[in-house]
Amino acid sequence: MTEPKITEDLIAAHGLSPDEYARILTIIEREPTYTELGIFSAMWNEHCSYKSSKKWLRTLPTTGPQVICGPGENAGIVDIGDGQAVVFKMESHNHPSYIEPYQGAATGVGGILRDVFTMGARPIAAMNSLSFGEIAYPKTRQLVHGVVEGIGGYGNAFGVPTVGGEVRFHPAYNGNCLVNAFAAGLAETDSIFYSAASGIAMPVVYLGAKTGRDGVGGATMASAEFDDSIEEKRPTVQVGDPFTEKRLMEATLELMQTGAVISIQDMGAAGLTCSAVEMGDKGGLGVTLRLEDVPQREENMSAYEMMLSESQERMLMVLKPELEDAARAVFEKWDLDFAIVGETTPDDRFVIMHHNQVMADLPLSKLSSTAPEYDRPWQPTEAAEDLADVPAIDPIDGLKALICSPNYAAKQWVYDQYDSQVMADTVRMPGLGAGIVRVHGTGKMLAFTSDVTPRYVRANPEEGGKQAVAEAYRNLTAVGAKPLASTDNLNFGNPEKPQIMGQFVGAIKGIGAACAALDMPIVSGNVSLYNETDGTGILPTPTIGAVGLIASEDQLIAGEVRDGHVALVVGETAGHLGQSALLAEVFNREDGDAPTVDLDAERRNGDFIRTNRDWVTACTDLADGGLALAAFELAEAAGIGVTLDSSDMGMLFGEDQARYLVACNFDQAEALMIAAGRAGVPVASVGRFGGDMVRFDRSSAPLAELSGLFRSAFADALG
Amino acid sequence: MKAAILVFPGSNCDRDLAVAFRKAGADVSMVWHKDTELPAGTDIVGVPGGFSYGDYLRCGAIAAQSPITKALRAHTERGGYALGVCNGFQVLTETGQLPGALLRNAGLKYICRPVVLNVATGDSAFTAPYGSGAEVVFPIAHHDGNYFAEPDQLARLRAEDRVAFTYADNPNGSADDIAGILSENRRVLGLMPHPERAAEPVQGGSDGAAMFAGLVSVIAESAAPA
Numbered sequence: 001m002t003e004p005k006i007t008e009d010l011i012a013a014h015g016l017s018p019d020e021y022a023r024i025l026t027i028i029e030r031e032p033t034y035t036e037l038g039i040f041s042a043m044w045n046e047h048c049s050y051k052s053s054k055k056w057l058r059t060l061p062t063t064g065p066q067v068i069c070g071p072g073e074n075a076g077i078v079d080i081g082d083g084q085a086v087v088f089k090m091e092s093h094n095h096p097s098y099i100e101p102y103q104g105a106a107t108g109v110g111g112i113l114r115d116v117f118t119m120g121a122r123p124i125a126a127m128n129s130l131s132f133g134e135i136a137y138p139k140t141r142q143l144v145h146g147v148v149e150g151i152g153g154y155g156n157a158f159g160v161p162t163v164g165g166e167v168r169f170h171p172a173y174n175g176n177c178l179v180n181a182f183a184a185g186l187a188e189t190d191s192i193f194y195s196a197a198s199g200i201a202m203p204v205v206y207l208g209a210k211t212g213r214d215g216v217g218g219a220t221m222a223s224a225e226f227d228d229s230i231e232e233k234r235p236t237v238q239v240g241d242p243f244t245e246k247r248l249m250e251a252t253l254e255l256m257q258t259g260a261v262i263s264i265q266d267m268g269a270a271g272l273t274c275s276a277v278e279m280g281d282k283g284g285l286g287v288t289l290r291l292e293d294v295p296q297r298e299e300n301m302s303a304y305e306m307m308l309s310e311s312q313e314r315m316l317m318v319l320k321p322e323l324e325d326a327a328r329a330v331f332e333k334w335d336l337d338f339a340i341v342g343e344t345t346p347d348d349r350f351v352i353m354h355h356n357q358v359m360a361d362l363p364l365s366k367l368s369s370t371a372p373e374y375d376r377p378w379q380p381t382e383a384a385e386d387l388a389d390v391p392a393i394d395p396i397d398g399l400k401a402l403i404c405s406p407n408y409a410a411k412q413w414v415y416d417q418y419d420s421q422v423m424a425d426t427v428r429m430p431g432l433g434a435g436i437v438r439v440h441g442t443g444k445m446l447a448f449t450s451d452v453t454p455r456y457v458r459a460n461p462e463e464g465g466k467q468a469v470a471e472a473y474r475n476l477t478a479v480g481a482k483p484l485a486s487t488d489n490l491n492f493g494n495p496e497k498p499q500i501m502g503q504f505v506g507a508i509k510g511i512g513a514a515c516a517a518l519d520m521p522i523v524s525g526n527v528s529l530y531n532e533t534d535g536t537g538i539l540p541t542p543t544i545g546a547v548g549l550i551a552s553e554d555q556l557i558a559g560e561v562r563d564g565h566v567a568l569v570v571g572e573t574a575g576h577l578g579q580s581a582l583l584a585e586v587f588n589r590e591d592g593d594a595p596t597v598d599l600d601a602e603r604r605n606g607d608f609i610r611t612n613r614d615w616v617t618a619c620t621d622l623a624d625g626g627l628a629l630a631a632f633e634l635a636e637a638a639g640i641g642v643t644l645d646s647s648d649m650g651m652l653f654g655e656d657q658a659r660y661l662v663a664c665n666f667d668q669a670e671a672l673m674i675a676a677g678r679a680g681v682p683v684a685s686v687g688r689f690g691g692d693m694v695r696f697d698r699s700s701a702p703l704a705e706l707s708g709l710f711r712s713a714f715a716d717a718l719g
Numbered sequence: 720m721k722a723a724i725l726v727f728p729g730s731n732c733d734r735d736l737a738v739a740f741r742k743a744g745a746d747v748s749m750v751w752h753k754d755t756e757l758p759a760g761t762d763i764v765g766v767p768g769g770f771s772y773g774d775y776l777r778c779g780a781i782a783a784q785s786p787i788t789k790a791l792r793a794h795t796e797r798g799g800y801a802l803g804v805c806n807g808f809q810v811l812t813e814t815g816q817l818p819g820a821l822l823r824n825a826g827l828k829y830i831c832r833p834v835v836l837n838v839a840t841g842d843s844a845f846t847a848p849y850g851s852g853a854e855v856v857f858p859i860a861h862h863d864g865n866y867f868a869e870p871d872q873l874a875r876l877r878a879e880d881r882v883a884f885t886y887a888d889n890p891n892g893s894a895d896d897i898a899g900i901l902s903e904n905r906r907v908l909g910l911m912p913h914p915e916r917a918a919e920p921v922q923g924g925s926d927g928a929a930m931f932a933g934l935v936s937v938i939a940e941s942a943a944p945a
Contacts, residue, residue, distance in 0.1 A: 149828075423735060
């Protein structure tokens with residue numbers, strides 16, 4: 001098969017700059033073949049190489065006594081005691097989901113699940129953080145329907161409970177939605193699998209689904225801005241099959257039990273190329289592949305297409321040769337393809353053979369080690385302007401505006417479409433704070449949350465970055481969990497623009513400071529840049545996924561508000577309204593600075609909740625929407641009214657950080673106040689739960705009416 | 720009491736069903752779909768929820784042709800017990816062991832949430848622990864749970880008191896609000912809601928536990944020497 005000539009246009013179409021191409025020439029000392037050009041472009045695009053972000057990612061805290069494996073593998077691994085570990089990661093599938101929402105979102109879920117079970121962990125929980133354009137934008141509803149159905153269609157069939165997530169709407173996402181998928185799995189600490197190959201002349205085995213032409217060049221597509229031609233990029237989106245993935249997981253976990261697996265890597269972005277290079281590079285070995293042995297779904301596929309295909313549900317593995325038959329039997333049992341497609345070699349070469357023809361012969365370790373790394377110029381984000389006057393309004397009207405907005409309305413329309421209970425270990429369904437699953441067969445539980453407030457990050461990247469971590473910390477704390485570690489999914493615009501790079505740098509600084517102070521190291525993550533359409537960037541959206549441990553059932557805080565409960569706010573309220581939900585939803589304003597995050601106060605107040613959980617019946621963190629929204633949500637979940645003794649905008653809707661709302665009986669409240677005095681934690685009684693009205697000082701409305709609005713607004717907006 | 724849980728490729732509630740049976744004291748074995756026989760002495764077969772064969776063609780249609788389903792049919796024809804939950808119910812209608820079919824939900828969307836069910840008859844080993852007229856809460860999680868049967872089939876189900884559970888607030892368009900039905904000999908139950916997901920308080924409800932406990936004790940009694 002003859003390959004196209006290498007031309008300037010071809011190089012540009014592969015997303016490689018002239019400088020990058022010159023670097024290729026220096027490394028291989030000749031003109032690359034077409035297949036080799038494809039391999040370089042796959043390895044060096046932003047999505048796979050982190051070339052703009054690496055410098056800054058290195059500054060994040062990634063270690064701690066609880067961390068078994070930090071960033072760099074398929075997923076992070078954290079010790080949860082008793083020889084068990086939680087394995088988790090969050091990853092974006094933004095560009096594909098915008099082009100083809102159902103398949104884009106579905107394969108996003110598939111990819112993250114694969115990352116987890118590749119390491120030997122059975123997935124036990126999933127979450128999704130979704131950002132869409134404004135509802136009125138013509139494409140938004142179609143995207144929401146497609147993305148939600150895609151997530152459900154894949155996750156439900158695979159059989160992992162979706163226990164939480166976020167859904168937000170903002171015009172900045174009109175041309176570029178975000179789909180960030182999180183998955184967590186459970187592994188035994190003595191049975192974890194990594195990607196580094198070892199041993200020479202070991203068989204490289206291809207497992208799972210057949211290779212087709214879908215997704216060729218997907219990672220390169222995901223590393224470019226969008227313009228009007230996106231429809232033409234539809235063929236770069238992969239197609240998912242959860243049925244195959246479910247079998248692939250069962251077969252892979254079963255195979256691992258046999259002891260046959262030396263190393264394993266899933267085929268995600270840039271498929272066969274990335275996975276083979278990764279295994280060879282980490283093991284300090286070369287790899288030779290014979291492509292005619294790759295199971296193929298389509299006829300006459302070229303070496304180029306096979307190396308760049310992003311067909312889903314595939315794995316690459318290095319196997320102990322003496323256990324090949326046992327391994328093959330497992331895959332035959334599950335009716336999956338199993339093919340030896342190459343072997344490890346002692347020299348540092350990545351050799352691609354196709355029908356006895358050498359299609360590529362490259363220095364393997366240089367493919368990743370010499371990938372470009374940029375210190376992009378960046379410009380610090382200017383300090384936000386002072387907040388203009390906020391007119392006083394009837395506070396119940398303010399609450400109504402929030403709960404009728406799809407941003408703050410109940411998201412049952414979304415969560416009902418996800419199986420949140422498969423595996424029968426779900427302790428708390430999605431909708432209110434962190435999702436919780438039991439560690440199967442034990443009394444332990446894991447709590448999961450994903451958080452970010454993009455408005456804050458735009459106004460003040462550093463405080464906004466801190467806030468995302470702090471909110472995750474609080475959501476875990478509010479259910480009684482001890483936060484363990486985090487994963488970051490950093491979604492930004494074009495890093496070649498200094499102001500965008502400045503947002504990125506600021507957010508990383510904030511995230512790093514908060515993760516260090518709150519002891520939640522980043523153990524895995526993903527960077528998604530170039531989230532721009534026609535030159536307009538998204539709101540900077542560094543999503544933080546976090547995991548916490550509830551060591552025994554008596555530590556769980558999952559009580560319901562009861563009639564007569566006292567409403568207490570733990571933490572200091574100053575009434576910060578800059579960048580608040582109230583401003584955005586009621587006044588259509590996004591001015592002022594983000595709230596400041598006092599990390600010492602976060603830590604102290606979080607520890608206070610955990611230490612005094614006996615006095616806490618129900619608890620929620622205070623985040624956007626402030627006390628008014630949190631009190632309403634807690635009351636509404638229990639079907640009981642609430643009275644707050646203030647009509648002050650800042651008291652009710654302010655978004656000061658490091659705060660929790662606690663509901664408990666009078667005796668508990670007294671005990672909590674005494675403990676607070678000792679611990680130096682501010683606790684204020686702000687009202688009580690009871691009756692069937694929601695009352696903010698002199699303004700009130702029936703709970704039933706507000707509840708109806710809250711529960712119907714999202715479906716009405718999407719209908 | 721011996722329970723056998725069938726495992727099709729794509730089943731994903733097989734473990735959940737096994738856990739619920741074990742908790743009730745049953746001796747549980749998992750049976751692979753390519754097997755042709757059930758373990759000797761099987762008292763009840765659990766046909767689990769999930770997406771057997773990816774739900775390709777029609778939910779449950781391919782599983783109904785699986786080698787193990789011949790053994791399942793022989794088991795129920797001998798008067799053995801069977802419980803089909805969600806996809807398991809779909810399989811049992813596809814094999815013809817239960818009448819009717821499960822169509823796409825009337826709202827066209829997948830629905831996962833706890834629902835209130837009315838126990839329409841207490842006259843079966845599955846429902847006796849609740850008694851006719853009781854209310855229970857089980858979660859549902861399905862895309863195709865809209866029960867359909869011809870009018871004469873529905874009339875017959877009613878006449879023979881074979882409707883086991885009905886929805887208090889029909890979530891999916893099911894005919895006569897039907898959530899679960901019994902076979903003629905009342906020993907095969909198919910239902911869309913998941914009793915195994917409501918088997919202990921930490922799951923948010925434990926109404927399902929009584930079904931498994933009841934089955935274990937009824938079957939153990941019937942097996943005991945007279």
